[in-house]
Amino acid sequence: MTANEPVLRGAGLTVRVEDKTLLDSVSIGVRGGELLGVVGPNGAGKTTLLKALSGDVELAEGAVYIDDRLLSDFDARELARRRAVMPQSSYLPFLFTAREVVRMGRAPWEGERGESEHGAKLTDYAMSLTDTRDYAVRAYPTLSGGEQSRVTLARVLAQETPILLIDEPTAHLDLRHQHLVLQLARELASEGAAVVAVLHDLNLAAMYTDTAVVLHRGAVVANGPSQEALHPDVLSPVFGMDFVLQTHPDLERPMLIPLPASVSRERG
Amino acid sequence: MTSGPLAQLRERRPSTPPAVAALPRWRMPFSWTVLLTLFLALVLANLGLGAFDVGVERIIAILLGKLGLDIGVEYTSAEEAVVWVIRVPRMILAALVGAGLGVSGAALQGLFRNPLADPSLIGVSSGAAFAVALSVMLGLTSAAVFIQPLVAFVGGLVLTLGIYAFSRSAGRTQMATMLLVGIAVNALLASAISFILSLSDDGALRDIVYWILGSLGGAVWEHAVTAGPLILLAIAVLVRQAGALNLLTLGDAEARHLGVRVERSRFTIVSAAALATGAGVAVAGVVGFVGLVAPHLVRLVVGPDHRSLIPASAVSGAILVLGADLGARTIVAPAELPLGVVTAVIGTPVFLYLIHRARRSLAMAGW
Numbered sequence: 001m002t003a004n005e006p007v008l009r010g011a012g013l014t015v016r017v018e019d020k021t022l023l024d025s026v027s028i029g030v031r032g033g034e035l036l037g038v039v040g041p042n043g044a045g046k047t048t049l050l051k052a053l054s055g056d057v058e059l060a061e062g063a064v065y066i067d068d069r070l071l072s073d074f075d076a077r078e079l080a081r082r083r084a085v086m087p088q089s090s091y092l093p094f095l096f097t098a099r100e101v102v103r104m105g106r107a108p109w110e111g112e113r114g115e116s117e118h119g120a121k122l123t124d125y126a127m128s129l130t131d132t133r134d135y136a137v138r139a140y141p142t143l144s145g146g147e148q149s150r151v152t153l154a155r156v157l158a159q160e161t162p163i164l165l166i167d168e169p170t171a172h173l174d175l176r177h178q179h180l181v182l183q184l185a186r187e188l189a190s191e192g193a194a195v196v197a198v199l200h201d202l203n204l205a206a207m208y209t210d211t212a213v214v215l216h217r218g219a220v221v222a223n224g225p226s227q228e229a230l231h232p233d234v235l236s237p238v239f240g241m242d243f244v245l246q247t248h249p250d251l252e253r254p255m256l257i258p259l260p261a262s263v264s265r266e267r268g
Numbered sequence: 269m270t271s272g273p274l275a276q277l278r279e280r281r282p283s284t285p286p287a288v289a290a291l292p293r294w295r296m297p298f299s300w301t302v303l304l305t306l307f308l309a310l311v312l313a314n315l316g317l318g319a320f321d322v323g324v325e326r327i328i329a330i331l332l333g334k335l336g337l338d339i340g341v342e343y344t345s346a347e348e349a350v351v352w353v354i355r356v357p358r359m360i361l362a363a364l365v366g367a368g369l370g371v372s373g374a375a376l377q378g379l380f381r382n383p384l385a386d387p388s389l390i391g392v393s394s395g396a397a398f399a400v401a402l403s404v405m406l407g408l409t410s411a412a413v414f415i416q417p418l419v420a421f422v423g424g425l426v427l428t429l430g431i432y433a434f435s436r437s438a439g440r441t442q443m444a445t446m447l448l449v450g451i452a453v454n455a456l457l458a459s460a461i462s463f464i465l466s467l468s469d470d471g472a473l474r475d476i477v478y479w480i481l482g483s484l485g486g487a488v489w490e491h492a493v494t495a496g497p498l499i500l501l502a503i504a505v506l507v508r509q510a511g512a513l514n515l516l517t518l519g520d521a522e523a524r525h526l527g528v529r530v531e532r533s534r535f536t537i538v539s540a541a542a543l544a545t546g547a548g549v550a551v552a553g554v555v556g557f558v559g560l561v562a563p564h565l566v567r568l569v570v571g572p573d574h575r576s577l578i579p580a581s582a583v584s585g586a587i588l589v590l591g592a593d594l595g596a597r598t599i600v601a602p603a604e605l606p607l608g609v610v611t612a613v614i615g616t617p618v619f620l621y622l623i624h625r626a627r628r629s630l631a632m633a634g635w
Contacts, residue, residue, distance in 0.1 A: 093517065107527055
């Protein structure tokens, strides 16, 4: 396998629930060092795609490969060392402290030599990266939604995998933390990780991702470098809204400014 | 040592300051000291107190005498018989039945991700009770020490496995489904048992009700040495599953992504809980509340981590049943109270107190 091959690949992924097709032969791949954003309106199949990639839903057709090996050929622990999945929200009925939750991310490495020390260091480091160390000993269920999702992100980071699947990591976060999280995803990609992130905010996707997949009604509408895939020509019909394309004043990055329907009509 | 993206990032961009707040270090040793002291005190009380009391130094002398050691304390042969033949096996069974129920409760609360789960949810107790009621009504019981426990044990395990199998679909077991199936089956069997009772004559009625209410009055060494190893085996299995249980509290998908073979762990946990509970129910009848309350009592002091919660629940379960059995045979001596009644009378107020105390954090936890 060469360095430029995708480490995670979904081929012809199709998910059906009863007779409704949630995902219609979607093929995507992500390489080491790449941050891939998955965008689309509500119900487009973003979360379903992430679940298909992580093996959480049954595929009607298609297959997922990690390092060209079928996902189902992996042993659970082996897979957990290769790939981590961050869920949209994580409910916990018992009063584990935030630090205990983050430490659970080290479970796949338990039993390795030097793990108790190394694991503790990485746990602390993941907590400082996600700005969660202030409530290390607070009970997870008593944290706010945004705090919980950053603790969950820290848990996923502590797992120390080269492949990361994250579902709307910014959903409950304030502006600063939204950027902190994507900055982090960016940095991990620079260290060689392959990251797939479902994102709601088009501008976050435009600012940070290398590549993007635009989903609409379960199918891929665009798939390629973010600058091309996140273009008003692609996004307008998908979101049913017009956008003005600008460039970020300080970064060589596109900014998408949505136009309200009334303005669009005036412009004709 | 691992060296993935995060470790590399840490090399390049170390964080400051290094220390993260930690829980006080004295808590664990302190909690364990309290638990073990209480346990030992109750062991001695159960051996010493009763129709006639035997002093601590005499109990120790009798026990060591059995090992061939003479520590120079005099005791009568009547005392020796009461302690060794009657009280020791009963004490061992009380401790083991309680430990098994406590551990099963802790494991099932984690597995169902529900602090209100209890070993009876998976149908062991009602399956055992139904099997015993049926066999008594059909006149299948015999005086042999082993028949009734065997019927109860098999009845409990069969029902649990049935509920488990029914809750499976497409290779995965839905815990929510299992919870509902368990509740429905428990309700059905409760009616079936009542129906059997209505058909039974006075003798059978007494037998069944006495068994359902739970008692260690029939405890003999034979029970201790057969049920004991099964319960200890189940406890050992559940202690080994403690790490997986921690991850399962995050949810099935999360546990799988953290490397747990979810289906396998789940089957192991349900089977071990059924074994611990089933073996206990077989020799002691239905002993309620211990499986529910024991884990809650210790969760407050050792925390939710199953690696300490499971062993601590074994000790707190043992403490509860030792205490309850001591009460059962001394409060109205020379008569005995049903053990299940005593555990319910102790368990309910304790549980209500715990809920009252924990209400604030529970409300924040979303229920």
